Amino acid sequence: MNKVSVIGSGFSGLAAAAFAAAGGNDVHIFEKNAQIGGRARAFVHNGFVFDMGPSWYWMPDVFEQFFQSFGKHTxxxxxxxxLDPGFQIIFGKDDVLEVPADVTQLYSVFEQIEKGSALKLRRFLDEAAFKYEVGMKKLVYKPAFSWLEYATWDVLKGVSRTHMFTSVQSYVRSFFKDPRLIALLEFPVLFLGAMPDSIPALYTLMNYSALVQGTYYPVGGMLKVIDGMRQLCEELGVNIHLETEVTGIHVQNGKASGIHTSRGLFDTDAVVGAADYHHVEQRLLPEHLRNYSEKYWSGKTFAPSCLIFYVGVKRKIKGLFHHNLYFDTDFALHAREIYREKRWPKDPLFYVCCPSKTDDSVAPEEMENLFILVPVATGLEDSESVRDEYFDRLIERMERYSGDSFKDDIIYKRSYSVNDFVKDYNAYGGNAYGLANTLSQTAVLKPSLRNKRVQNLFYAGQLTVPGPGVPPSLISGRLAAHQVNQYLLKNRDYETTL
Known part of the structure; x- marks a missing residue:
């Protein structure tokens, strides 16, 4: 039985491990932290259960397909x-857009805001459904080694309808004029790593998931998804080594033959680097075995980092839903400060998740669990004083629009930002979401899924194909494991003939 080593236990690492184990391999996951999950870890404090990272559960079919690959279901x-409403966007104290779970109700909401927009929304979402069908069921499952992979009749026939060469900004604004409707349809790309004028309109496929499929919540929090993947991996025989940091990859004759860790050397027949791609290349391999130079990485466009606050409040708060977007300031300015100016935002948009509105298990009785997130640029100088200043400003804005003063009722606060992403995940520049999905960083133009100098080393995660986000990370792990299984099968067949 071949040994496969997976570095990192986030969504992509767990997915890669599951598929590699299903391929008949002896799979070992090496995780530097004391808990699996990568950015999707959680922690508990006095009855509060805080998801540390992802909180949106979109594209439910991708999760279901993952488990169905092993004869299971979510x-x-x-x-x-x-969730119903799925989320709300707060533009001002008396200007709040609630997004209903029923898309037919959403048509009415649009029509009330902008006359004639209901029919336009129907057409917009029909086109988004087509993009979703092409993007999430055809394009993302390509390993992207060559453009010829995309030269199928179905893909080529639909290229014009995906609006790959049109920006999200111009595409959305060709349908709608009201700034609130535009903000609703543009906001998902804020986490794809560039301003709406730089992201291909293909990615309005996310609107199909958000507005038609709907927003879901795994009861108990996103850690339940990670725990489900852990259970599946263990059922498949995967071994998980916690608090075991990988310090190097031992390469002989162009092949990885071992993993150097804080607990010694482990033999291996193939490796999946599901940790930060830059870290795996620059810290675990000698220069002559790397795919890319430091100059290459410094020239890439990264999705944002985050300033996050985990907050416990000893009473319920008025005016909050499970998901809340505070868009009461200038969207374009904040995006420019993240992606072009690379500075701390002057007056940022921010997001608040309050899972205790849905789930009593994540907070003590009659208390509130808050996850507050501000998208910020990567590579910022991060300090406690900056974090504290933003916290006070964010709470003040939340109080202003809810009409509910709760700051004195806060009984727990923890912050997390750029420095923590570097420390905990070896994240390049403290990035939280990976590489931007710009046209020049799409498909074959992303960092390669395989190492070109070490024939049994492959990569998974948000810095390679298909890109940032939880569902793409699941798919990335699957793609990497498929390459591992193919390599090992070919290698075994070759050795059998000798």
Missing amino acids: SDYYQLKK
Whole structure:
């Protein structure tokens, strides 16, 4: 039985491990932290259960397809609840846009805001559904080694309808004029790593998931998804080594033959680097075995980092839903400060997740669990004084629009930002979401899924194909494991003939 080593236990690492184990391999995951999950870890404090990273559960079909690949269902491991409203966007004290779970109700909401927009939204979402069908069921499952992979009739026939060479900004604004509707349809790309005028309109496929499929919540939090994947991996025989930092990859004759760790050397027949791609290349390999130079990475466009606050409040708060977007300031200015000026935002948009509105298990009785997130640029100088200043300003804005003063009722606060992403995940520049999905960083133009100098080393995660986000990370792990399984099968067949 071949040994496969997976570095990192985030979504892509767990997915890669599961598929590699299903391929008949002896799989070992090496995780530097004391808990699996990567950015999707959680922690508990006095009855509060805080998800540390991802909080949006979109594209439910991708999760279901993952588990179905092993004859399972998501419901075998966790329960989903559809949120209604899915989320709200706060533009001002008396200007709030609630997004209903029923898309037919959403048509009415649009029509009330902008006359004639209901029919336009129907057409917009029909086109988004087509993009989703092409993007999430055809394009993202390509390993992207060559443009010829995309030269199928179905893909070529639909290229014009994906609006790959049109920006999200110009595409959305060709349908709608009201700035609130535009903000609703543009906001998902804020986490794809560039301003809406630089992201291909293909990615309005996210609107299909958000507005038609709907927003879901895994009861107990996103850690339940990670725990389900852990259970599946263990059922498949995967071994998980916690608090075991990988310090190097031992290469002989162009092949990785071992993993150097804080607990010694482990033999291996193939490696999946599901940790930060830059870290795996620059810290675990000698220069002559790397795909890319430091100059290459410094020239890439990264998705944002974050300033996050985990907050416990000893009473319920008025005016909050499960997901809340505070868009009461200038969207374009904040995006420019993240992607072009690379500075701390002057007056940022921000997001608040309050899972205790849906789930009593994540906070003590009659208390509130808050996850507050500000998208910020990567590579910023991060300090406690800066964090504290933003915290006070964010709480003040939340109080202003809810009409509910709760700052004195806060009984727990923890912050997390650029420095922490570097420390905990070896994240390049403290990035939180990976590489931007710009046209020049799409498909074959992303960092390669395989190492060109070490024939049994492959990569997974948000810095390679298909890109940032939880569902793409699941798919990335699958793609990497498929390459591992193909390599080992070919190698085994070759050795058998000798």
